[in-house]
Amino acid sequence: MQDSDFREVVASVRRFVRERVVPAEAEIEQTDVIPAGLRSEAAEMGLFGFAIPELYGGLGLSMSEEARLVFELGYTTPSFRSMFGTNNGIAGHVLLEGATEEQKKAYLPNIASGQWVASFALTEEGAGSDPAGLVTSARRDGESWVIDGAKRYITNAPDADVFMVFARTDPDATGSRGISAFMVERNTPGLTVGPKDAKMGQAGALTADVYFDGVRVDGHTLIGGADGVGRGYATAMRCLAHGRIHIAALCVGLSQRLVDESVAYAATRQQGGGVIGSHQLIQGLLADSATDLFAARALVKDVAAAFDDGSDTRLGPSCAKYFASEAVGRIADRAVQIHGGSGYMRGVPVERFYRDARLFRIYEGTSQIQQIVIARQLLRDAG
Numbered sequence: 072m073q074d075s076d077f078r079e080v081v082a083s084v085r086r087f088v089r090e091r092v093v094p095a096e097a098e099i100e101q102t103d104v105i106p107a108g109l110r111s112e113a114a115e116m117g118l119f120g121f122a123i124p125e126l127y128g129g130l131g132l133s134m135s136e137e138a139r140l141v142f143e144l145g146y147t148t149p150s151f152r153s154m155f156g157t158n159n160g161i162a163g164h165v166l167l168e169g170a171t172e173e174q175k176k177a178y179l180p181n182i183a184s185g186q187w188v189a190s191f192a193l194t195e196e197g198a199g200s201d202p203a204g205l206v207t208s209a210r211r212d213g214e215s216w217v218i219d220g221a222k223r224y225i226t227n228a229p230d231a232d233v234f235m236v237f238a239r240t241d242p243d244a245t246g247s248r249g250i251s252a253f254m255v256e257r258n259t260p261g262l263t264v265g266p267k268d269a270k271m272g273q274a275g276a277l278t279a280d281v282y283f284d285g286v287r288v289d290g291h292t293l294i295g296g297a298d299g300v301g302r303g304y305a306t307a308m309r310c311l312a313h314g315r316i317h318i319a320a321l322c323v324g325l326s327q328r329l330v331d332e333s334v335a336y337a338a339t340r341q342q343g344g345g346v347i348g349s350h351q352l353i354q355g356l357l358a359d360s361a362t363d364l365f366a367a368r369a370l371v372k373d374v375a376a377a378f379d380d381g382s383d384t385r386l387g388p389s390c391a392k393y394f395a396s397e398a399v400g401r402i403a404d405r406a407v408q409i410h411g412g413s414g415y416m417r418g419v420p421v422e423r424f425y426r427d428a429r430l431f432r433i434y435e436g437t438s439q440i441q442q443i444v445i446a447r448q449l450l451r452d453a454g
Contacts, residue, residue: 072125077136083116085143092147099275100423103267105154113155113185118144120183122159122313123167127179129159134313138320138375142368145324149427150275152321157227158182160317161310161435162189165235165252169294169306178233178254190231192222192281193307200440202247202304207283209238209251216240216253216293218261218286226434228279229267232257235294236283237303244301252294252303261286272426311435312384315392318435319371322395325428326364329399329406332421333357336410347409356405363398370394386448393441396431403428 072080095106113119122137123129132140137159144152157163163182166175181187197204207220218238225234234255241249255262265280293299294306337348337357347353374387406421407414414421432438 072131072136077132080117080121080130081140081143084118084140085146087112087116088143088147088151092151096148096420096423097418099148099150101274103274103277105151105275109151110154110185113151117183119155119158119185120163120179122317123163123179123183127175128183129179133375134316134378135372135375138316138371141317141320142324142327145321145326146328148275148423149273149321149325149430153226153273153276154188155185156317156321157191158185158187158189160314161191161307162233162235164310164313165191165294165306166254168309169252169299169302171296174254174291174294174296182233187232188227188230190225190227190234190281191310192225192228192234192236194223194225195221196223200437202250203245205237205239205250207236207238208242209240209253210242211240212287214290215287216290218253218255218283218288220283222281222283224268224278225281226276226278228264228281229277231264234262234281237307238283240300240303247304249301250303251300252306253288254292254294255283255286255288259286259288271429272423273430309384312378312388314435315388315441316371316375316378318431319367319374319388319391319395322399322428322431323364323368323371325424326360326367326395326399326402329402329421329424329428330357330360330364332424333360333406333409353409356409360402360405363402367391367395367398386445386452389436389441389444389448392435393438393445397438399428399431 092109095109099105117130120129121132121140125131166179182189195205195207207222209216209218218236220238236253236255237250238253239249240251261284263282268278295302334357337353338346340347371391374391377383377387403425407425410419410421413419416422
């Protein structure tokens with residue numbers, strides 16, 4: 072994409088987020104639903120496929136371009152981005168990283184256009200950050216595979232049209248070995264989605280358990296074809312590297328919104344004969360938040376550039392996700408503190424964002440998993 076075209080896309084998304092989505096935040100919080108009009112407009116703008124190559128119907132943004140776009144998407148409720156984030160992120164990238172060319176051409180256009188909402192079905196009750204406990208199984212039966220098991224906390228599951236399902240195809244393998252990925256359409260007999268989860272925050276971003284009871288799928292749904300057997304977890308890890316930068320950029324966008332809300336409140340709230348922003352302790356909170364924001368934004372830009380040129384696709388993404396997700400938590404906490412009692416009241420944006428931000432330190436690999444990835448990579452490089 073030409074730089075002038077990309078700048079126009081970013082400007083259009085910024086206007087859309089601030090003029091159409093921000094005013095709808097209270098409605099989304101109350102109803103736990105993204106309005107249908109916003110969904111259709113997002114699809115028309117190409118937001119369901121911005122990270123998917125143009126060859127398959129997407130916008131084909133680089134990681135650096137994607138980060139700049141996600142800065143804008145992060146300015147509002149995270150559930151808006153979540154609606155199409157998985158299509159661009161860990162679900163769509165399962166196909167980009169692991170599928171055959173025939174599979175990419177068959178499936179990606181539906182994902183890029185928003186005709187399909189995709190889900191990434193890896194997590195289980197006993198298998199989250201560590202795949203060793205993954206028990207969902209897929210056994211070969213002639214030209215088909217039969218999947219049995221259950222997945223937990225699957226984003227977009229209530230609305231998903233297709234699931235990227237990770238299952239153990241080698242019952243004798245342990246840990247991350249013997250896991251394969253399958254693309255399973257929602258209407259496949261034996262696949263059921265449980266009730267939507269009641270979550271702390273991020274209303275409108277729906278999650279639910281997904282159950283597989285003798286789900287029979289054709290051999291062509293195995294991601295990567297015959298060569299994809301046992302390669303599912305490696306594919307998932309490559310997807311997560313991209314996804315971690317994406318989430319870090321999202322945290323930067325939300326951090327910007329929280330800083331803006333904090334500054335606006337501090338500049339107008341009267342207390343003790345003047346605005347609270349005139350007090351040095353409030354100024355200290357604002358300065359700390361602005362510094363966290365600037366550091367996170369610079370880190371994400373640097374890591375995205377290294378991801379694009381291939382010089383770092385592991386250490387940097389984990390560093391960015393770890394720092395930015397922790398930073399937005401600190402910024403959200405300070406924003407509530409600056410707002411005082413009003414910051415604890417429902418209906419005030421910073422109260423909602425305080426709850427929303429907490430999830431970023433958990434998904435796409437917890438902060439503790441990022442610490443392990445970072446340290447192990449450093450030690451590996453030193454050896």
